[in-house]
Structure formats: structure tokens, C-alpha cells
Amino acid sequence: MQQIYAREGTREDFDRFCIYSMHVRYLGTPEAIGPHEVLEDYIRLFLDRPILPRVRSINIRMLDAKFLQYLLRSSTPAENQPSSSASTLSSLTIYHTLTCDLYFEEGHGLARDVLAFQHSNRKLGGGIDTYQDFHPFPCRSHYRSLPPGFWFQASMENAFTLPPEDADLPSHGLRRLEVAHYLRELPAFFGRVAKMRALEHLKISIAHRGNMWEAEGEDKAIQQSVSSGIQHSVSSLEIEGIWSDLYAAIYICPPPLAAGQLRAFRLHYYLSDIPTTQAKAVQVLDLPAGIIPPDDLEALTVELLDSRERIRKYGRGPTLMVNAFRPLLRYRQLVKLHLDLPCNNRLDIEFFHAVGAVMGGTLRHLVVLRALTPWFDHSVKPVLTADDLPTIAGVIMPRLETLGLDVRYCKISSSAKRDSSVVSPLLGTLYVGTIILRVQQIPQVAEFLKRHFPGLQRLYHHPRYHREDPWQCVMELNGYTGGFYGPGEGF
Numbered sequence: 055m056q057q058i059y060a061r062e063g064t065r066e067d068f069d070r071f072c073i074y075s076m077h078v079r080y081l082g083t084p085e086a087i088g089p090h091e092v093l094e095d096y097i098r099l100f101l102d103r104p105i106l107p108r109v110r111s112i113n114i115r116m117l118d119a120k121f122l123q124y125l126l127r128s129s130t131p132a133e134n135q136p137s138s139s140a141s142t143l144s145s146l147t148i149y150h151t152l153t154c155d156l157y158f159e160e161g162h163g164l165a166r167d168v169l170a171f172q173h174s175n176r177k178l179g180g181g182i183d184t185y186q187d188f189h190p191f192p193c194r195s196h197y198r199s200l201p202p203g204f205w206f207q208a209s210m211e212n213a214f215t216l217p218p219e220d221a222d223l224p225s226h227g228l229r230r231l232e233v234a235h236y237l238r239e240l241p242a243f244f245g246r247v248a249k250m251r252a253l254e255h256l257k258i259s260i261a262h263r264g265n266m267w268e269a270e271g272e273d274k275a276i277q278q279s280v281s282s283g284i285q286h287s288v289s290s291l292e293i294e295g296i297w298s299d300l301y302a303a304i305y306i307c308p309p310p311l312a313a314g315q316l317r318a319f320r321l322h323y324y325l326s327d328i329p330t331t332q333a334k335a336v337q338v339l340d341l342p343a344g345i346i347p348p349d350d351l352e353a354l355t356v357e358l359l360d361s362r363e364r365i366r367k368y369g370r371g372p373t374l375m376v377n378a379f380r381p382l383l384r385y386r387q388l389v390k391l392h393l394d395l396p397c398n399n400r401l402d403i404e405f406f407h408a409v410g411a412v413m414g415g416t417l418r419h420l421v422v423l424r425a426l427t428p429w430f431d432h433s434v435k436p437v438l439t440a441d442d443l444p445t446i447a448g449v450i451m452p453r454l455e456t457l458g459l460d461v462r463y464c465k466i467s468s469s470a471k472r473d474s475s476v477v478s479p480l481l482g483t484l485y486v487g488t489i490i491l492r493v494q495q496i497p498q499v500a501e502f503l504k505r506h507f508p509g510l511q512r513l514y515h516h517p518r519y520h521r522e523d524p525w526q527c528v529m530e531l532n533g534y535t536g537g538f539y540g541p542g543e544g545f
Contacts (some may be wrong), residue, residue, distance in 0.1 A: 068095070078106045082113045100455035101141040104129040116150035119164040126167045130383040132227075140180025141171070145306050157453075165209035172213065176226040183227075183252075185214060186447040188234035188259050191294075191359055204239055208246070215249035227252030228304040228512060232292075234259040240306040248308065256288045260295030260303055262326075285311040291317040294359065296327035297396070301337040307345050318353040319346055325360045328396040332372045335397055352416075353390040354382075358425040371397030371426060376405050379422075383412050390456075392427040398424050399460065402437045402446065410450035416450055423487035425540065436460040436489075440499070444506040448476035458485025458514075463495060466502050476506065483512040485539060497522045500531040514539035 070527050089213050105128040114122055131138035138370050168182070175181040185208065214228040228250050237260060247253065300321050310316040321338060329335040338356065341348075374397055382391065391413075401422065407419070438461040447454045484507065491499060505511060513534040515525040529536060 061395045065302070069346075072103075075106050076108060078109050080111045080113070081106060081109055081125075083115055101131065104141065104409075106143075108142050111145040111147075114141065115146040116148055119161065122148070123164055126164075126171045129175075130171045131178060138178065140175045140178035142180070143171075144180070144182055146182050149187075149189055150536050154226050160491055161206035162209050163293060163470075165206075165213045166213060168210060168213040179226065181226055182214070184230040185210075185228060186230075186232040186471070188232065204236075204420050207233065207235070207239075208242070211246045213242070215246055216251060230255040232257040232259075234261050237302055237306065239441040240303060244286065244306070244308050245284055247286050247288075251287050253287050254292075255290040255292075256286070257292040257294070258303065260299045262296060262299075263338040284308045285316070287311050291316060292320040294322040295324070297329050297334070297338065304345060305342060309345050310347065310350075313347070314350045316347060316350055318355075320353075320357070321353040322357050322359045323396070325358070325396075328371050330372065332374055332397075335372055335395065336376055336378045339378060339393075343384070348384040349386065352387055353392075354385065354388060355390070355392045356393070357394045358396060371395075371424075372399060373398045375400050376402060379405065383408055386412055387416055388413045389416050390419045391417065393417060394421075394423055394425040396424070396426055398436075398454055400437050401459070403442050406442075406446050406450055410446075414451045414453070418444075418453060419456040420451065420454055421456065421485050423458050423460055423485060426488070436462055436473050438462070440466045440502060444476040444478060447481045447505070448478035451480045452478065453480060454478070455480055456483040456485070457481055458487060460487050460489060463489065463491060466498055471533075473544060478507050479509045481507045482509050482513065483514070483536070484510055486515045486525060488511065489518045492526070492529075493522070493524055496527045496531070500528045503528070504532050510534065512536040 068263040103372060105125055107129075107488065109125075109129075112122070113124065125143075127432075129143055133141070165485070172181045180536075187207065208443070211233070213229075214231070218228050229252055231247070231250065231253060233243075235258060240258070243258075288310070291307070293300055293307075295303065300323055319341075329337075372396070379399070379401065399422065409420075436459075438459055440461050440463045442461060443457065446459070447457050484503070503513075511534060513525065513529050513536045515523075515536075515538065517523070517538045517540065528534070
């Protein structure tokens with residue numbers, strides 16, 4: 055349903071709409087919908103049924119809140135109708151203008167309708183379990199892409215907290231929450247999150263603050279959060295923003311409520327603020343154990359979100375030495391470790407022996423690559439060579455199914471050199487990152503991969519800005535699927 059035309063509705067129109075509305079499962083609205091008078095007439099004429107009785111997901115761009123309010127009110131069972139069934143609506147995504155705090159009463163009214171919807175439907179085993187409120191990437195990475203008004207956000211998020219009378223029904227609350235906030239708002243935001251006891255997945259997009267908030271304000275927010283004593287229930291946590299804000303946001307996060315609870319942690323960053331020194335890069339890799347418990351984590355991901363067109367504007371970041379990665383050795387239950395970093399690294403085979411000793415029994419996915427592509431910089435030479443891959447995937451961590459490391463393919467063994475006979479049958483996916491392959495190396499590399507990794511099916515590489523792509527030739531020779539991998543793929 056895209057538009058309700060601006061004319062007076064008749065009884066025949068409503069009867070016809072009743073028939074078609076039964077088939078609507080997903081509602082997406084690119085712009086504002088009106089006229090509201092038609093919806094008011096509909097509610098007046100059909101008090102005994104919702105406007106969209108079987109809708110499951112609403113994705114709406116709001117210039118005002120009235121249309122969404124009508125939808126929610128029509129799907130809210132009355133208190134005197136105990137035989138009613140719960141609404142099928144479970145997912146709500148909204149985008150709106152930046153002036154919503156100017157219309158405080160309207161935003162507060164929408165929050166009241168969400169609360170009433172949740173209260174009535176939770177008792178019947180339903181209610182909204184997924185709520186998202188920010189513009190999609192890449193819009194939110196721009197300086198002008200500000201989050202909605204703070205008071206509006208606070209009102210909506212409060213509507214998803216469990217009221218005292220529902221204290222015994224945490225299973226019927228919000229499970230997935232994705233919102234945008236400034237750093238200064240996070241302590242109060244996490245106070246609301248702590249009351250969402252059914253919450254399993256949380257994603258926070260950190261809005262760029264410009265000159266709104268200086269360093270002392272940031273420190274104050276961190277101290278306020280640390281001293282608050284609150285805890286959260288999420289098992290999957292994502293934070294998105296510029297690199298320096300990621301570090302600050304991590305320390306504002308409260309710890310999980312229970313041992314073994316937080317199992318997945320993801321960080322996404324933009325090119326507008328890549329670290330220029332090793333010290334700044336290490337801040338994000340050295341996660342505080344009190345906030346991200348190392349004994350519980352099963353997936354740790356750091357990824358660059360940006361378009362490939364902007365990559366060439368940025369030079370090479372700092373080079374990380376092995377010591378920068380040693381904090382990762384405290385994670386003994388990792389199944390997935392995926393790091394796309396804005397810098398080169400000097401990881402060697404000895405470090406991966408240490409990784410295997412710590413998490414070799416659980417790790418299935420290991421990717422540590424530099425995300426930026428320095429085509430112009432031929433001085434970037436990894437310590438690892440292709441000969442190290444069979445050792446890592448076949449000897450040190452034989453349970454690996456996915457592997458991606460920066461290695462040199464220029465010195466592949468042609469004789470029975472170190473571990474040249476090692477085979478890794480479980481490895482099915484290989485990431486080769488930004489490494490450039492010369493055309494004359496294609497047959498040798500293809501044969502090397504086929505010999506050592508007979509189960510390999512997928513190969514991912516960064517795209518080249520030239521017509522011929524040697525990695526694509528390797529894929530064709532060995533019959534691999536996969537393709538391009540790197541910043542901005544899919545956008």
C-alpha cells in the first residue's frame with residue numbers, strides 16, 4: 055500500500071479495502087500518507103477490526119505521527135475484549151525529520167499509543183519485538199545525518215520498557231532494538247535498555263557530534279555510566295560510528311546481566327576518522343573485560359562501512375605490531391574472529407600458534423585483513439607467505455572453515471618445503487583481501503589452493519580498478535564462487 059488518494063472515502067471504498075487489506079503483510083511508505091480524514095472514517099465505520107489485520111512489518115517514513123498512530127490504535131485490543139487475538143505486527147521501522155522534538159505532544163502521543171499497543175498485545179502473546187529508528191547507511195555516516203530529537207527517542211524507548219505489572223512477562227518484550235544517539239545520551243539510554251529484560255540484540259549508531267560536545271563532557275558521561283551500576287540483557291551488541299567514538303562508546307556500555315550472556319560483539323567504523331597511530335588503533339582492540347567478558351564471547355567483528363569510491367582518498371594507516379593483537383588471546387570461546395582494520399599488520403606464524411593454543415578448539419572463522427587498499431604503496435609486504443596458510447588451517451587450527459589473512463603469494467613452495475603436503479579439507483571459504491596478484495602467478499596460485507584446500511568453494515577478494523582481475527581468473531580455473539569483498543559492497 056503506497057498511497058491513499060486525497061478524496062472522500064465511501065462505504066464501498068472501505069468494503070473494498072477490507073478485502074485487499076487482508077493480504078498485506080509488509081507496509082513500506084516512502085513519503086507521508088494522507089488524507090487522515092479517510093483513516094478516521096475507517097476507524098469510525100469499522101471499530102471491530104484493525105486497519106491491516108495481518109500486517110507483520112511496518113517500515114514508515116514519517117513527516118508526522120498520525121498515520122502510524124491510526125495503525126497502532128486499530129491493532130490494539132480493547133481491555134473489555136478478552137477473547138481478542140494478538141496483532142500480527144511485530145516489526146516497526148521509522149524514519150522522520152529532525153524537527154520532531156518541536157512537536158513534543160505529537161511524539162509523546164505516538165509513544166503512548168506504542169505503550170498501549172504493547173501492553174494489550176503482550177497479554178495475548180504478541181507485541182512489537184523489533185524496533186529500528188535511524189536512517190539507513192550510508193546516510194547516517196554523514197555529518198548532516200543527525201538522529202531524531204532526544205525527547206522523542208526517550209519517549210519511544212520508554213514505551214518498550216516493561217511496566218511493573220508485566221514484571222513476570224519478560225519473554226513478551228522487545229527483542230531487537232536499533233537506534234541512533236549522541237555519545238552524551240548513552241548513559242540515560244542504557245538506563246532505559248536495562249529495563250528491556252527481553253532484549254537480545256542492540257545496535258547503536260553513534261551520531262557525529264561536531265562541536266556539540268567536548269572531551270570533558272565525554273569523560274563525564276563515561277564516569278556517569280561506570281558509577282550507575284546498571285546491567286543489560288543483550289546477547290548481541292553492535293556499535294557503529296567513527297573510530298574515536300567507538301572507543302568512548304564501549305566504555306559507556308554497561309556490563310551484561312548474567313555470565314555467559316554476551317556472545318556477539320560487532321564494531322562498524324567510517325573512513326572519516328581512521329586511526330593515525332598504533333595507540334589509537336589498539337584502543338579498540340583492547341576491550342574492557344568488565345564490559346565485554348572474554349570468557350563468554352563467541353563472535354568478535356570489526357568492519358569498515360564506506361564506499362569504495364572514497365578509499366583512494368586515504369593513505370595507509372599505522373602498522374600494527376604483534377603486541378597490539380595480544381589482548382585477543384584472552385578470548386577462549388571464540389567461534390568467529392573477523393577484523394577488517396584500517397592499517398597494515400605484522401602478524402607472524404608464532405602469533406597464530408598462540409591463537410591456536412587458546413581458541414583452536416572452537417574457532418571456525420578467522421579473518422584478519424587490512425580494509426584499505428594501498429594500490430599505490432608497494433612497500434606494504436605482509437610477514438606471512440602463502441606457505442603459512444596450510445600450516446594455520448591444517449595444523450594449528452584444523453577446524454577452520456573460513457580463513458582470511460594478508461599473505462604474500464610471490465614465494466609459493468614448488469618443492470617439499472615447510473608443510474607443503476598439509477591438506478585442510480574443512481576450509482570452504484578464503485578471503486585474500488587487498489593483495490595484488492600478478493597475471494603470471496595465476497596458474498601457480500590456482501594449483502596451490504587446489505592442492506592444499508580441496509574443499510575450498512568460495513573466494514573473496516577486493517576489486518581492482520582495472521579490466522583484468524587475476525583473482526577472478528583463479529576463481530574460474532578452480533570453479534570457485536564468491537567475488538568482491540570490501541568496504542561498501544552491496545551499497
